Amino acid sequence: MRLPTLRRDVVCQQAVELVTDYLEGRLSRRDARQFEAHLRACDGCEEYLRQVKATITVLGSVQPDDLAPETRQGLLELYRQFRGE
Amino acid sequence: MVGRGLLRHGAKVTGRAGGPNRTAPAAAKHRIGRAPYAAGVSDDDLVRRLRAGDESAFAEAVNTYHSSMVRLAQTFVSSRAVAEEVAQDTWLAVLKGIDHFEGRSSLKTWIFRILANRARSTGVHEQRTTPVDLTDEATVDSRRFDAVGAWSDPPAHWSDEVVDRLSSGPLVAQVRAGISELPEGQRAVVTLRDLDGLSSKDVCDVLGISQANQRVLLHRGRSRIRALLELELAKR
Numbered sequence: 001m002r003l004p005t006l007r008r009d010v011v012c013q014q015a016v017e018l019v020t021d022y023l024e025g026r027l028s029r030r031d032a033r034q035f036e037a038h039l040r041a042c043d044g045c046e047e048y049l050r051q052v053k054a055t056i057t058v059l060g061s062v063q064p065d066d067l068a069p070e071t072r073q074g075l076l077e078l079y080r081q082f083r084g085e
Numbered sequence: 086m087v088g089r090g091l092l093r094h095g096a097k098v099t100g101r102a103g104g105p106n107r108t109a110p111a112a113a114k115h116r117i118g119r120a121p122y123a124a125g126v127s128d129d130d131l132v133r134r135l136r137a138g139d140e141s142a143f144a145e146a147v148n149t150y151h152s153s154m155v156r157l158a159q160t161f162v163s164s165r166a167v168a169e170e171v172a173q174d175t176w177l178a179v180l181k182g183i184d185h186f187e188g189r190s191s192l193k194t195w196i197f198r199i200l201a202n203r204a205r206s207t208g209v210h211e212q213r214t215t216p217v218d219l220t221d222e223a224t225v226d227s228r229r230f231d232a233v234g235a236w237s238d239p240p241a242h243w244s245d246e247v248v249d250r251l252s253s254g255p256l257v258a259q260v261r262a263g264i265s266e267l268p269e270g271q272r273a274v275v276t277l278r279d280l281d282g283l284s285s286k287d288v289c290d291v292l293g294i295s296q297a298n299q300r301v302l303l304h305r306g307r308s309r310i311r312a313l314l315e316l317e318l319a320k321r
């Protein structure tokens with residue numbers, strides 16, 4: 001796993017690479033503090049992190065297709081066959 | 086670089102990533118936790134009824150998991166019809182194996198792992214090539230940064246609006262299409278993690294990948310979908 005060592009002044013191009021490690025709690029405490037300090041000072045990266053969080057929200061709203069009644073019925077028939085009924 | 090075809094390697098591994106770390110206390114904690122799933126069904130109760138041959142328990146499990154199973158299977162096979170077959174075969178394997186389910190993972194994770202293994206081997210059988218991430222992938226187009234790596238073309242502000250725009254318009258359909266175009270590994274991880282809401286540990290367990298690879302695939306998949314949203318939201 002490549003975990004870039006943060007320079008004292010983390011730049012934006014590094015910061016965007018660290019977003020997932022940050023959200024997953026995988027940055028060291030020191031790196032996380034530097035990341036947060038950068039975001040406080042950088043409007044672009046602050047918005048970028050918000051966008052990634054918004055993306056996660058959007059992804060969470062994507063539902064699977066509804067279970068078709070005939071599919072459900074077919075599986076119940078499979079079940080009865082399996083049970084030997 | 087990490088992530089070189091590890092999904093494929095993972096398919097051959099019968100053990101689980103982090104398997105030895107699954108201590109008894111963790112399993113006990115899980116059972117006590119009785120985290121309810123969509124239908125408010127606890128694993129213990131459902132597993133007991135499945136073992137007892139209770140058809141309504143099977144119907145509940147189908148209602149809760151089948152659609153997500155087909156969605157995950159579609160990551161690995163070429164058609165919806167084949168994905169449905171894989172899900173059906175998985176249910177048979179679940180019925181045959183339920184007596185051996187040890188509760189070391191949640192029932193959902195256990196079912197999904199059976200499904201992923203079957204879907205992957207079916208995908209191989211179909212001679213479908215698996216796109217494997219070999220190249221480094223920039224999170225954001227490097228042309229948007231200046232020589233020292235600061236934004237030259239910073240992101241426009243749209244994060245506050247995107248949730249409002251979900252209910253109207255084609256955004257969700259576009260995101261769905263974007264997910265289906267992700268490389269296989271990214272698609273599987275994003276689907277399990279962000280669409281189905283599994284923990285990172287459970288995603289590793291289902292796909293047989295390391296935590297580090299899970300994070301790389303998640304990062305890349307989310308980054309691509311963020312870029313897609315950025316394009317869509319800039320179209321106004």
Ligand SMILES: [Zn+2]
Pocket residue numbers: 011012013015038042043044045046236
């Ligand atoms: Zn920045």
